[in-house]
Amino acid sequence: MGLKDWIEAPATAVVPATRSKLNWLRGATARLTTPLLPDDYLHLANPLWSARELRGRIVDVRSETSDSATIVIKPGWGFDFDYAPGQYVGIGLHIDGRWHWRSYSLTSPPNWDDKRISIAVKAMPEGFLSAHLVNGVPSGTIVRLATPSGNFALPDPPPERILFLTAGSGVTPIMAMLRTLSRRGRRPDVLHVHSARTESEVMFGDELKALADDHPEFRSHIQLTRSQGKFALSSLDELCPDWRERTTWACGPLPMLDEIERRWQDEGITDKLNLERFAVSRADTSGKGGTVTFEKSGKTVTVDGATTLLEAGEGAGALMPFGCRMGICQTCVVPVLSGHAIDLRNGKEHAEGDRVQTCVSAAAGDCTLDA
Structure with missing residues (x-):
């Protein structure tokens, strides 16, 4: 590699190389100061400047419902605003001395002018980070960011x-799509069916109503399950007679998505269906678990059979690669150096020499990972 190519190369794998001038400056600064990277000096000038990682600052936290909020973030150097509406972004938050990472759907439309992104988070009873983002994170907090991704x-x-079919927080990636269509002036024929327990729990309820009032080509059907019961897919024939011909995006609880997937398979139209799962269907792995050693990081932790290897590594302070956290993107794959791991989705065991997706795998006894 010549000097010019070496300087212009991206400073880090997590920073996209789509903005050549920006990467030239950051890459040149990082490489010409090797081995003393300039991050410590850049941080003194501006916490969002980094040659090694993507960062952002939380600039606003807006309540959506009693247990959900929109988090508005100003990204720093290197963030690519040309993401596709519906994709997710990784968020890292420093709490109690260590970084906690999760992925959340972007609710903001792609926009280089505004230089802001937003996510919407619903606090879950078992969700440590989601509860902190909704109820405890102050404006001004610096976060780490991963490149937007997802299909x-x-x-x-x-x-x-x-046709959009959503429930609960599954509406979040759809909001990015609806806002993008509105901003671009595109007017396709859209039906959005959204389920929530009560009217007060409908995320973006006022905005969805306003869209329906302002755009006759957009129809919104809100199903309040506590009073109206679960939305029946059989009612699509009356609500939307041409649903089989529509391209469908569905996001929500796993049982809902499993039912939708079966129905579309029965109709022979799976090529028109796009699914987004926020969780992984897990097989019965009772009795598993063990001591996990992360060879490169020099960390060791003992975990139960319900804790993924990715969660175990992050909890122990190991530097773990990750992407979707749902077993789709293959970013988190690492080799097993010894012992056994088990895929939580299907119970398949992996042994020494195998490569495992750490976000959907757990220890099946003591094991060592090349991480």
């Missing part, structure tokens, strides 16, 4: 007829 995305140009 659950709206194409450009969009289909002429669209």
Whole structure:
């Protein structure tokens, strides 16, 4: 590699190389000061400046419902705002001396002008980070960011007829799509069916109503399950007679998505279905667990059979690669050096020499990972 190519190369793998001038400056600064990277000096000038990682500052926290909020973030150097509506972004937050990472759907449309992104988070009873983001994170907090990614995305140009099926916080990636369509002035025929327990628990309820009032080509059906019961897929024939011809995006609880997937398979139209799962269906792995050693990081931790290897590594302070955290993108794959690991989705065991997806695998006895 010549000097010019070496300087212009991205400073880090997590910073996209789509903005050549920005990467030239950051890359040159990082490399010409090797081995003393300039981050410590840059941080004194501006906490968002980094040659090694993507950072952002939380600039606003807006309540959506009693247990959910929109988090507005100003990204720093190197963030690519040309993401596709519907993709997710990794967020790292420093709490109690260590970094906690999760992935959340972007709710903001792609926009280089505004230089802001937003996510919407619903606090879950078992969700340590989600509860902190909704109830405890102050404006001004510096976060780490991962590059937006994911295949659950709206194409450009969009289909002429669209069906959105969502429930609970599954509405979040759809909001990015709806806001993008509105901003671009695109007017496809859209039906959005959204389920929530009560009217007060409908995330973005006022905005969805306003969209329906202002755009006759957009129809919104809100199913309040506590008073109206679960939305029946059989009612689509009356609500939307041409649903089989529409491109569909569905996001919500796993049982809902499993039912949708079966129905679309029965109809022979799975090529028109896009699914986004926020959780992983797990097989019965009772009695598993063990001591996990992370060879490169020099960390060791003992975990139960319900804790993923990714969660174990992050909890122990090991530097773990990750992406979707749902077993889709393959970013988190690492080799097993010894022992056994088990895939939580299907119970398949992996042994020495195998490569495992740490976000959906757990220890099956003591094991050592090349991480």
